[in-house]
Amino acid sequence: MYITITPQKLGGNYAQSSGDFVGYLEKENQGMEQEEMERFFNQYGDKISAEEVVKDIDGNGGKLKKTEPKFYSITVSPSKDELNRLQNSSEDLKRYTRELMKDYVASFNREINGRPITIDDIKYYAKIEHQRTFKGTDWQIKENQPYATKILQLKTEIRSIEEGRAEGNSKLLQKKIDRLEKEAPHQQDGERIVQGIPKAGNQSHIHIIVSRKDASNTFSLSPGSKHKASEVEMHGKSVKRGFDRDQFFERAEKTFDRTFGYQRNFAETYKARKDFVKNPKIYFASLMKLPTNEKAIAFKMMKESGVPMLPSIPVSQAQLAMKVFNRLRRGVEMAIKSSSIGI
Incomplete structure (x- = not known):
């Protein structure tokens, strides 16, 4: 389970409207029949139009400055193993989203009118997507990059030869390209994985757009708060503040496991x-x-995820971790091979 929380920016400033983001989330519906489309939903409603989402989110940003985000994007990406546990991807993920957002509000250390925040105090809309494409940040793309660079160089040489700007054997260069295409370490359906192609398999995930302001358009609820669970003195009163991301991420996993009877591995x-x-x-x-x-399952998951499994790991720590990983892996190779898990 990979969850990100992002304040939506447009260039150097925060977006003043959710229109562009909502439009982006409608991309999978293009060219589909009405009954095939995935619609927006919230805690209590289904089949909500994109226009209604934009109107409701944009109209709920009272007194927020241009330097403050008016809404946040939460992306929830279940793993292949988690998705395999679902009976019906769309309906199960909708059900999970509605439970997940209860975990979201429970992670705020805030009160409204002297009471804890509830699910009815937030304004959010969610949408299920079933496709993903490879991005430049994906580890498969990065590890294929040296091959991509050589192939591009060879194609440039062939073009120069065909246009009479250079001499050489274009057929020989093409054979080198063909060889490099096959030697690239990451392939899909017999082809080198390149940026922009759809990922194979079940890629279902959840996009959630949640307003910065509460449902009454009065109180600011920021999951980007640097404060976890603390109190501050304001106008002579003790006020709770903060959002506990660690608690939210851990609760999100437990909610999924409890909802679908999933046995989560350590890794x-x-x-x-x-x-x-x-x-x-x-x-x-x-x-x-x-x-x-x-342990065998853990190593299999790590391998499939292209360890390291989290983005933006500091280079020094990642290098240290990989050295330790390689040393330990050699020590347990026999145990893994002798286990009942096929790797």
């Missing part, structure tokens, strides 16, 4: 991935303590 927990970044030694020590079969 796919938020805590484990956080330890991988913050303290690789603790991460790998915990990994080595797992029973053989669970």
